Amino acid sequence: xxxxxxxxxxxxxxxxxxxxxxxxxxxxxxxxxxxxxxxxxxxxxxxxxxxxxxxxxxxxxxxxxxxxxxxxxxxxxxxxxxxxxxxxxxxxxxxxxxxxxxxxxxxxxxxxxxxxxxxxxxxxxxxxxxxxxxxxxxxxxxxxxxxxxxxxxxxxxxxxxxxxxxxxxxxxxxxxxxxxxxxxxxxxxxxxxxxxxxxxxxxxxxxxxxxxxxxxxxxxxxxxxxxxxxxxxxxxxxxxxxxxxxxxxxxxxxxxxxxxxxxxxxx
Amino acid sequence: xxxxxxxxxxxxxxxxxxxxxxxxxxxxxxxxxxxxxxxxxxxxxxxxxxxxxxxxxxxxxxxxxxxxxxxxxxxxxxxxxxxxxxxxxxxxxxxxxxxxxxxxxxxxxxxxxxxxxxxxxxxxxxxxxxxxxxxxxxxxxxxxxxxxxxxxxxxxxxxxxxxxxxxxxxxxxxxxxxxxxxxxxxxxxxxxxxxxxxxxxxxxxxxxxxxxxxxxxxxxxxxxxxxxxxxxxxxxxxxxxxxxxxxxx
Numbered sequence: 001x002x003x004x005x006x007x008x009x010x011x012x013x014x015x016x017x018x019x020x021x022x023x024x025x026x027x028x029x030x031x032x033x034x035x036x037x038x039x040x041x042x043x044x045x046x047x048x049x050x051x052x053x054x055x056x057x058x059x060x061x062x063x064x065x066x067x068x069x070x071x072x073x074x075x076x077x078x079x080x081x082x083x084x085x086x087x088x089x090x091x092x093x094x095x096x097x098x099x100x101x102x103x104x105x106x107x108x109x110x111x112x113x114x115x116x117x118x119x120x121x122x123x124x125x126x127x128x129x130x131x132x133x134x135x136x137x138x139x140x141x142x143x144x145x146x147x148x149x150x151x152x153x154x155x156x157x158x159x160x161x162x163x164x165x166x167x168x169x170x171x172x173x174x175x176x177x178x179x180x181x182x183x184x185x186x187x188x189x190x191x192x193x194x195x196x197x198x199x200x201x202x203x204x205x206x207x208x209x210x211x212x213x214x215x216x217x218x219x220x221x222x223x224x225x226x227x228x229x230x231x232x233x234x235x236x237x238x239x240x241x242x243x244x245x246x247x248x249x250x251x252x253x254x255x256x257x258x259x260x261x262x263x264x265x266x267x
Numbered sequence: 268x269x270x271x272x273x274x275x276x277x278x279x280x281x282x283x284x285x286x287x288x289x290x291x292x293x294x295x296x297x298x299x300x301x302x303x304x305x306x307x308x309x310x311x312x313x314x315x316x317x318x319x320x321x322x323x324x325x326x327x328x329x330x331x332x333x334x335x336x337x338x339x340x341x342x343x344x345x346x347x348x349x350x351x352x353x354x355x356x357x358x359x360x361x362x363x364x365x366x367x368x369x370x371x372x373x374x375x376x377x378x379x380x381x382x383x384x385x386x387x388x389x390x391x392x393x394x395x396x397x398x399x400x401x402x403x404x405x406x407x408x409x410x411x412x413x414x415x416x417x418x419x420x421x422x423x424x425x426x427x428x429x430x431x432x433x434x435x436x437x438x439x440x441x442x443x444x445x446x447x448x449x450x451x452x453x454x455x456x457x458x459x460x461x462x463x464x465x466x467x468x469x470x471x472x473x474x475x476x477x478x479x480x481x482x483x484x485x486x487x488x489x490x491x492x493x494x495x496x497x498x499x500x501x502x503x504x505x506x507x508x509x510x511x512x513x514x515x516x
Contacts, residue, residue, distance in 0.1 A: 154349075
């Protein structure tokens with residue numbers, strides 16, 4: 001019925017949605033939307049370094065994104081600049097360095113569009129393994145650190161006072177963020193991974209009234225976005241990555257309408 | 268060191284500096300199981316800072332803090348919760364500890380806010396939120412309770428009841444309490460040890476000893492030291508008619 005590449009794209013997309021759902025909730029709760037963007041930007045540097053030294057792309061992106069994230073955590077403590085300024089500094093400088101390095105790699109044919117937007121239809125079996133296996137590990141670690149991470153998200157000092165070690169779980173969470181970007185860059189690209197993290201979770205926030213509910217709705221939203229996006233991209237022959245994000249946006253708008261309707265009913 | 272098994276947290280000559288300004292310096296005291304230690308002092312005297320020192324929230328400190336337990340219930344003076352979080356009272360109760368429904372209900376009932384269990388945290392009034400904070404701190408049956416002005420914003424009647432509750436809980440659980448309070452009546456009548464702060468330890472000791480200390484009088488004025496005598500006078504003659512915290516031994 002469907003071509004193999006389409007089945008692989010679906011499998012990859014669904015795997016991604018399962019992981020970005022819960023992570024995205026933390027991105028929203030901790031006001032890290034711009035942080036996710038910064039990590040994604042720094043991923044370009046990771047990709048170019050992978051080409052330069054001929055190493056695995058996901059591995060290289062994981063290293064660079066983690067390094068940038070840890071530098072950020074350090075800078076937040078040692079400078080007086082506000083968080084968003086630091087994020088901007090790191091995002092644009094790592095993007096710039098990435099582009100400069102690409103310039104030196106003129107001997108390699110380089111598909112910048114592919115890097116920025118990914119190509120979920122080009123996912124192969126090995127990528128699927130990375131996504132599902134890597135995703136499972138991310139989810140497992142997230143489940144283990146859930147309580148302290150959530151507590152430190154609600155209130156850092158309370159978590160610190162009651163022995164939840166917020167600093168440690170913050171670092172682990174940061175590395176998990178770098179990891180999801182590393183394993184998904186080939187599928188949705190640098191620019192769209194942030195959308196996958198934020199939009200389904202934002203939709204879920206419109207509908208949920210407790211944290212667990214928001215996580216579940218965020219996963220469902222991501223899955224729906226992948227399904228709708230991929231099928232419509234086949235139908236209308238549109239770019240698949242952007243179609244997924246567009247579908248997520250439509251879901252978000254629907255959730256918004258639903259809220260307004262509920263409010264009116266209450267009146 | 269002479270600490271016994273009952274010591275929960277011990278501060279040794281601790282201090283913390285921010286931007287080359289000392290918030291507090293040279294603070295030493297300890298909180299023992301079953302004892303209530305109170306920090307008093309004017310605004311900006313470092314009471315909250317000292318509590319945070321005891322909790323290990325401040326890093327890069329001078330001196331030493333020995334924490335002998337991690338089972339701690341903390342009611343902070345100020346708490347800012349980001350309202351991007353959908354959080355009900357019942358979700359907040361299990362923030363740092365897994366509790367049974369029964370334990371949650373009991374604690375909320377004790378502080379008089381059981382009916383708010385399924386409410387969104389952000390829709391509570393200041394006083395209601397404060398009661399939830401106290402309920403959360405005691406629900407986990409901590410070894411050490413750190414209460415930073417726990418009854419702020421609570422109505423007068425509730426204030427007395429909550430202080431009675433805190434006293435009762437310390438006796439029942441045998442936990443130690445580090446309390447910050449502006450209510451000198453409560454401090455002088457219901458606590459075992461008072462530390463009077465003003466950037467450093469001005470004076471410390473039993474309520475009687477502190478009330479008679481000249482430095483205490485200097486800080487709080489002459490009238491403050493009469494609180495204790497008035498209170499003791501009441502206590503001698505009229506016992507429990509006023510219903511305030513008279514659970515003194």
